[in-house]
Each structure stands twice: as C-alpha cells, then as structure tokens.
Amino acid sequence: MTLATVKTVITRFLQNDEAQVVAIKGAWGVGKTYTWHQLIKENRHQIKLPMYSYVSLFGISSIAQLRTAIFVKSLPIKMIDQDLNFNFINENWLALIKQKF
Numbered sequence: 001m002t003l004a005t006v007k008t009v010i011t012r013f014l015q016n017d018e019a020q021v022v023a024i025k026g027a028w029g030v031g032k033t034y035t036w037h038q039l040i041k042e043n044r045h046q047i048k049l050p051m052y053s054y055v056s057l058f059g060i061s062s063i064a065q066l067r068t069a070i071f072v073k074s075l076p077i078k079m080i081d082q083d084l085n086f087n088f089i090n091e092n093w094l095a096l097i098k099q100k101f
Contacts, residue, residue: 003035010039017048023057044080052077 006024013022024032036054053074060066082088 006035007039010036011043014039014043015046015048019049041081044077047077047080050077051075052080 010022010024013020024036026032033056040052040054051074053070055066055069055073057066060069
C-alpha cells in the first residue's frame with residue numbers, strides 16, 4: 001500500500017461521523033506514528049466526533065488493558081495539538097472530566 005493510499009484511508013476515517021477503529025500495520029521505523037499524528041493535526045477541524053484516542057498496541061496483552069488504554073488516552077478533539085502541561089490541565093480539568101463521563 002502506498003503512502004498516498006494510507007493518507008487517503010486515514011483522512012476518510014477521521015472525517016467519518018461514526019465511531020470506528022483503524023489499525024496501521026508495518027515494520028518498525030517506517031513512519032506509522034509520525035504519519036498518523038501529522039494527519040490528525042492536518043484534519044483536526046474536519047473530525048466529526050467529539051473525542052479522540054490514540055493507542056499503541058505495543059505491550060498490550062489483553063482486551064482489559066486495551067480498554068483501559070483507550071479510556072486513559074481519550075481527549076476532546078479541540079485539545080489535539082495542545083500542550084497538555086500542568087497549567088493547561090489545571091485550567092481545563094472540569095472540561096476534561098466532563099468529556100470523559
């Protein structure tokens with residue numbers, strides 16, 4: 001699969017208004033994570049769902065661990081590319097909690 005095809009598939013996935021899962025498979029070091037994060041930044045204003053979660057399956061050995069990782073790593077779309085430092089979290093903690101529950 002070419003990089004152009006991967007970008008097209010991921011962009012279409014991000015613009016879908018139904019919750020879905022996409023898995024990207026490839027050799028270590030080919031740029032899977034880098035490409036994913038770049039496409040998230042480029043398309044963040046076109047993402048229709050309110051929450052986003054990126055989880056690497058590296059080290060995940062059960063469905064329970066995967067569910068926990070998805071929950072823990074979820075954040076509102078509007079916070080993509082934000083510096084989630086202490087001050088930002090301190091100022092926005094209530095909004096973050098409301099988005100999770």
